[in-house]
Amino acid sequence: MNLPFLGNRRRKLADARFTAAPEAVAALLxxxxxxxxxxxxxxxxxxxxxxxxxxxxxLVPRWRDDAETLPWLGNDAGLYLGTVVVRxxxxxxxxxxxxxxxVVRLASGREIDVVTAGRGWAESGVPELSQLYAEVAEV
Incomplete structure (x- = not known):
């Protein structure tokens, strides 16, 4: 529903909902x-x-033969990578x-698009999740 008189308030409310309970968001992701x-x-x-x-x-990437599973698994792989980084x-x-x-924001301010990385890993094995983690951990 578009309510013009609310202006940016709806967006601010949505942003506040996610910043209010970072532990709950992390648990869900x-x-x-x-x-x-x-x-x-x-x-x-x-x-x-x-x-x-x-x-x-x-892991042997058996999921690559399943076009239905591939994007979901890639998304999960990215969220798992992000979970490891955050924890x-x-x-x-x-x-x-x-x-x-x-995305994951590092203490340095750098943002890591973990979902895109996870999808790439699921589709082709590149980047390797452990390699990306090692690169992020060095910064």
Whole structure:
């Protein structure tokens, strides 16, 4: 519903909703149900560490044959990468903007488009999730 008299208030309210409870947002983004299910089937435990990203990079990409699963798994992979970054790098946090995929903002101010990275990983294996994490962790 477009209510012109509200002006930018609706956008500010939407932004406030996400900044009010960063822990709740982080918990929601960390679910990654499809990725966690696929990893568990392959015997990989996702414990929100950099080592689990390395284990994901070693999985045989059977999902690439399933055009329906591929984009969802890529999205989950990106959110999982973001979860690992936010939980392990001091000052890193999720940034949510209405109508855009979530990004991770590092303490330095740099933003990482983890969803796009996850989709690339699911489609072609590039970038490797562990390599991207290593690059981000060095900054």
């Amino acid at each position: 960390s679910e990654c149900e499809l990725l966690r299910s696929q990893a568990a089937q392959a015997g990989v435990r996702l414990d929100d560490t950099a080592a689990s990203l390395e284990a994901l990079d070693q 392990t790098l001091p000052g890193a946090q999720w940034e949510i903007r209405p109508g855009e995929p979530p």
